[in-house]
Amino acid sequence: MTYTRRIRSLFMICIFLFLTINLTGCWDKKNIQDLNYVTAMGVDYENNKYVVYSQSLDFTNVAKQESAKSKEHIPVWTGRGEGDTLDAAVNDLYTAAQLPIIWEHISAVVFHERAMKQNLRRMTDTMLRYHEIRFTPWVYGTRSSIKELFAAPNTFNLSPINSILHQPKEVYMQQSYIQPISLREMFINWLRPGSTLLLPSISLNKDKWFEDLKPKEAYAIDGLFAMEKDQFQGWWDKKDITGLRWASKNVVHTALQIEPHKKTVAMLSLNVPESKITVKLKGPQQIPKVTIQLLIDGSIEEALTDMQPRKMEKLAEQNIRNEILKTFRDGVQKGVDLFSIREEIYRQHVNYWNRHQKGQTIRLRPDMIDHVDVRVKLKNAGMMKLRR
Incomplete structure (x- = not known):
């Protein structure tokens, strides 16, 4: 009887060890501060090369704002890469990356006017071939420096995520003038015969908001860009498109x-x-x-x-x-x-x-x-x- 119990106990121990070895563990787990989460992507075209900008946030500081507003400036990190193609520019961005770059959380994509005069549809197609980028980001055009756009501080020391760049819908609901467009809606527009793509134009305004007496840069939708059949059709000032x-x-x-x-x-x-x-x-x-x-x-x-x-x-x-x-x-x-x-x-x-x-x-x-x-x-x- 004792021998039988020993065999049974040994058998149970073997089963336990086998199940323990086969359990899925968190061997590749990384802390949030050990990853580079890109929240916005910008595309420019300078000196016959594509230039890609990435906007990343320090999530350790963003997380602190859940209970109260931060009294400190929230830092924004901007990456830059260039290449003969859009994909080459993104790969150039990787060469000096200090942390693994995660693209899944992009909520805004900005194309400079110079890039829009190239083949915007091909650039967007190249971008979406990367599985981490979704159809949900808001899309803008700009005539301003993308680097300066991404580095602009938000009002009330809020995270840049709480801005028109990343959340334009709420502001549009309050003042419906130029309708925001998502990457998904942008592609639907391209598929409709005879449709004209209208991209909101975003810039930095320096005379509307002040911190005490100091002018504060703030995002502003100042007009739109028109595209027909993948052809760039120019920029329109906000005051010239009131009928739209x-x-x-x-x-x-x-x-x-x-x-x-x-x-x-x-x-x-x-x-x-x-x-x-x-x-x-x-x-x-x-x-x-x-x-x-x-x-x-x-x-x-x-x-x-x-x-x-x-x-x-x-x-x-x-x-x-x-x-x-x-x-x-x-x-x-x-x-x-x-x-x-x-x-x-x-x-x-x-x-x-x-x-x-x-x-x-x-x-x-x-x-x-x-x-x-x-x-x-x-x-x-x-x-x-x-x-x-």
Whole structure:
């Protein structure tokens, strides 16, 4: 009996040792401070070489902000690599890396104007072939130094992650002007025939925020870049594309100033719950004519006169109509389809599209927009509902 117990005990010990040896261990575990987490990637083109920038954060300091804001400046580390191709530039970045570089946490990609004049689609395709980079980052263009952009300190000593560069959606919800675009939406745009890619332009503003009396650099969306069929179509200042905001279906809040005689009488807060673009082929030559329909509601934020709400609505409708027509005609003058009218022609009249060499021979005309139907409904004036 004793012999049997010994055999059984020995057998159990052998099983235990076998299971212990085969257990998965954390042999390759690394602490968070022992890895280089890249949060933003920038691409430039200088002296016939691609230049790649990486923005990395010190996560040991970022983690301290969970309970309270840091009183110290949060350091930002910027890497730089260059090469004859984009992949060669990334590999050059590895040559002086002090820690393993992790690309999985990128939330922003910035292309300089010089790089956008190369083959942006090919560069993006090369980037996404690396398995760690996802389709979720926000994409921007810039005319500023990417190195300076990545090194810009955030307000209130917050982490750079809490900035427009990495989280533009919240700011857009508060002031809907130039819609942010993700890498996924960028590729969807490329796949749609006749569509014009509009990339937000990001820069550093030095005269809006101050730390005590010292000017503080802050991110700002100052315009957009246009791309058609992988071809760079130029940069547009924010003040020159006011009509584009009304064509977006995601407008939550945008301000409109009513000034009938170059004197402000009211400030309105508007959103666009419904919008529709209709294309009809008119005449023997089947000339495309466009009708834009907008249903807009909002509120009176500030009234400087006793003007009736209905009068404000009529003036707002006229202002919006003028902004759309001016932006469209400015684009036509420069040969750019800012409203992606060609895409609407493809969707609504595909036979016409095919007859014109898949849209290649369709020419934009200043009078292509036949009618802009705008209906503005002001529902309240702040805390009070309007009485009709």
